Amino acid sequence: MADQSRSVIEAIDRIRLALGSGGYEYPDIANPPFEQVLAFNNNEDITLKDPDEHSPLPYFSSHGVLTDLQHRVIEGSRVETTFPVDPKDLAETENFPPPQEGPPFNIPPVNNEHTTSNGYSKQAYFFPGDPEESSLVTAGPSLPKIARTKNGGALFWVGSIGVVAQGTGRFKGARGTSVYVGSGYFDKWPKDQGAQLDLLRKGFKALVGTYFKVILKRDLAK
Numbered sequence: 001m002a003d004q005s006r007s008v009i010e011a012i013d014r015i016r017l018a019l020g021s022g023g024y025e026y027p028d029i030a031n032p033p034f035e036q037v038l039a040f041n042n043n044e045d046i047t048l049k050d051p052d053e054h055s056p057l058p059y060f061s062s063h064g065v066l067t068d069l070q071h072r073v074i075e076g077s078r079v080e081t082t083f084p085v086d087p088k089d090l091a092e093t094e095n096f097p098p099p100q101e102g103p104p105f106n107i108p109p110v111n112n113e114h115t116t117s118n119g120y121s122k123q124a125y126f127f128p129g130d131p132e133e134s135s136l137v138t139a140g141p142s143l144p145k146i147a148r149t150k151n152g153g154a155l156f157w158v159g160s161i162g163v164v165a166q167g168t169g170r171f172k173g174a175r176g177t178s179v180y181v182g183s184g185y186f187d188k189w190p191k192d193q194g195a196q197l198d199l200l201r202k203g204f205k206a207l208v209g210t211y212f213k214v215i216l217k218r219d220l221a222k
Helices: 002-019 087-094 193-202
Strands: 036-049 059-067 078-084 119-127 134-148 154-168 175-186 204-215
Touching (some): 087 193, 119 154, 134 175
Antiparallel strands (some): 036 059, 078 119, 154 175
8 A cells, every 4th residue: 555655646746747847946845935946967978178278277078958857858958067177186086085983973073085185166057948048157166086897997976066156037146056966987997097088088978966955036135
């Protein structure tokens, strides 16, 4: 009986999402009365660019489309991101934090070893609208990590914390934050750093989850 009830609830949720406002707004999980929650995925093509007039460091440049949480493309949407990186820090991406003291885990200390060699990135998200497109642009710290897989490949993650810097359309003057976590998979990950950089320069696909908590300008104090 419990399994049947759960199946009914999941079916209702799927219908609700299919009929929802673009498939990325979640008012039921916002902190009332003013917060707006957005959640979606990004399908991105990412390439490592060499230093140029835009940056003295190599940088990841990406673009793609937004999808809902069921991977259905949100028509008319797009995403653009960039993340400058220093090649000398690439080896650090394979180092993970040491085990933390605890339990309990709700008291110090915090050992932040291998979590602070990060860079800074910006993301721009564009949402379809009537009569005009809306957008949110964020900036904040990003932390890349790599885990080698048993078949000689690797999973490459980047986690970012974004703070809303600007917006257009319905998000003009909005304030808030976002979290962004993406992953790319390489079926062969070289040991040589030069070969790794060459592979990243060829470009790769990433699947990204993004979650926003924002407040619109109309609900901010004057």
